[in-house]
Amino acid sequence: EIVMTQSPATLSVSPGERATLSCRASQSITNLAWYQQKFGQAPRLLIYGASTRATGIPARFSGSGSGTEFTLTISSLQSEDFAVYYCQQYNNWPRTFGQGTRLEIK
Amino acid sequence: QVQLQESGPGLVKPSETLSLNCSVSGYFISNGYYWGWIRQSPGKGLEWIGSIYVSGNTYYNPSLKSRVTISVDTSKNQFSLKLTSLTAADTAVYYCARANGHCDSSTCYNWFDPWGQGALVTVSS
Numbered sequence: 001e002i003v004m005t006q007s008p009a010t011l012s013v014s015p016g017e018r019a020t021l022s023c024r025a026s027q028s029i030t031n032l033a034w035y036q037q038k039f040g041q042a043p044r045l046l047i048y049g050a051s052t053r054a055t056g057i058p059a060r061f062s063g064s065g066s067g068t069e070f071t072l073t074i075s076s077l078q079s080e081d082f083a084v085y086y087c088q089q090y091n092n093w094p095r096t097f098g099q100g101t102r103l104e105i106k
Numbered sequence: 107q108v109q110l111q112e113s114g115p116g117l118v119k120p121s122e123t124l125s126l127n128c129s130v131s132g133y134f135i136s137n138g139y140y141w142g143w144i145r146q147s148p149g150k151g152l153e154w155i156g157s158i159y160v161s162g163n164t165y166y167n168p169s170l171k172s173r174v175t176i177s178v179d180t181s182k183n184q185f186s187l188k189l190t191s192l193t194a195a196d197t198a199v200y201y202c203a204r205a206n207g208h209c210d211s212s213t214c215y216n217w218f219d220p221w222g223q224g225a226l227v228t229v230s231s
Contacts, residue, residue, distance in 0.1 A: 001168075031207075033217035042201055043152065045219035054219060086152055090207065090215050094167040095142075095154040 002026050002089050006098035012106040013077055021072040021101045023087035028067045031090045037100075038083045046085075047072065077103075108132040110202050110222035117228050124189040124227060128202030129182075136160055136180040140205035140216050143176060143187045145198040146224075153198075157205050157216065158185055192229045199224040 003026040013019045023032070032050045035043035045054040047063035050070055060075040074081055082105050087098040114126035128141070135141065142157035156166040158176045166174050170189070178185040189196060201224045205216035 031215045031217075035218075042221035042224050043218075044221070045217060048206070048217040048219075088152070088217065090217055093165050093213070094169075095157075095216075097152040097154070099151045 001094055002029065002092050002096050004087055004089055004096050004098035006085075006087060006101045008101060009099070010102045010104060012104050014106045015077050015079060017077055017106075019074040019077055019081075019103055021074075021085055021103070023065075023070040023072070023098050025068045025070070025089055029089045029091040030066070032063075032065070032070050033088045033090065034061075034063055034072045035086045035088065036081075036083050037086065043086060074103075079105075108204060108220055110204065110220060112200060112202050112222045112225035114200075114225055114227070116226060117230065118192055119231050120193055120229055122192055124187070124192055124196065124229075126187045126200055126202075126225060126227070127184050128186070128222060129184045130204075131183070133204075134180075135178060135183050135185065140207075140214060141178070141185045142203050142205045142216070142218060144201045144203060144218065144221075146201070147195075147198045155187065155189075155200075194229050197227065197229045199226050201225075 005024045007022045034047040037043040051063045062073045084100045084102050086100050109131045111129045140157045143155040156176045158164045173190045175188040203218035203221040207216035
């Protein structure tokens with residue numbers, strides 16, 4: 001099983017600033033997705049293929065990385081961006097998720 | 107657009123079997139795609155349970171495989187989850203989702219989108 005590790009667990013950032021979230025895989029992968037989850041809601045797909053934005057996702061969200069190290073960057077935080085973010089690998093079965101990064105208002 | 111909706115009991119007793127359905131609207135399951143179940147325990151992260159294709163081909167999480175069955179009913183345009191021998195550790199919000207992506211000759215590569223709103227299942231006597 002591929003273990004996904006996200007850091008930091010909590011990130012405090014001010015609105016308008018940039019946020020950088022990390023995701024590390026226990027072995028090299030090429031297929032990675034990022035999701036946003038707000039309280040009481042289902043996760044929403046942001047990024048697939050490590051860097052392709054899903055339909056309707058604003059351009060301030062970008063994904064990068066390869067191998068075992070991946071990054072989700074939110075260029076200028078809006079109030080609606082404060083949520084929990086998860087990465088997921090879909091290279092191998094079983095599909096696995098990171099434990100999440102909580103993005104909170106500083 | 108594609109929408110998914112979970113349905114099932116909110117409270118189940120320990121040792122019993124959980125049965126959940128996921129109704130799909132805006133897309134005919136018979137047209138393809140994998141469809142999956144994911145759960146989230148209170149205050150914890152996401153755990154993939156399993157996925158099924160319209161042909162009936164399934165993949166299960168090894169940690170749950172002995173207790174899980176996922177099936178599809180194209181006549182009702184829905185797919186279902188059965189989880190047996192429940193314990194308190196199975197208390198979670200259960201989500202269904204469409205698994206988008208692509209397949210090659212050996213396997214498939216799928217992310218999840220869209221998701222249903224989730225169904226809270228509590229295991230308690």
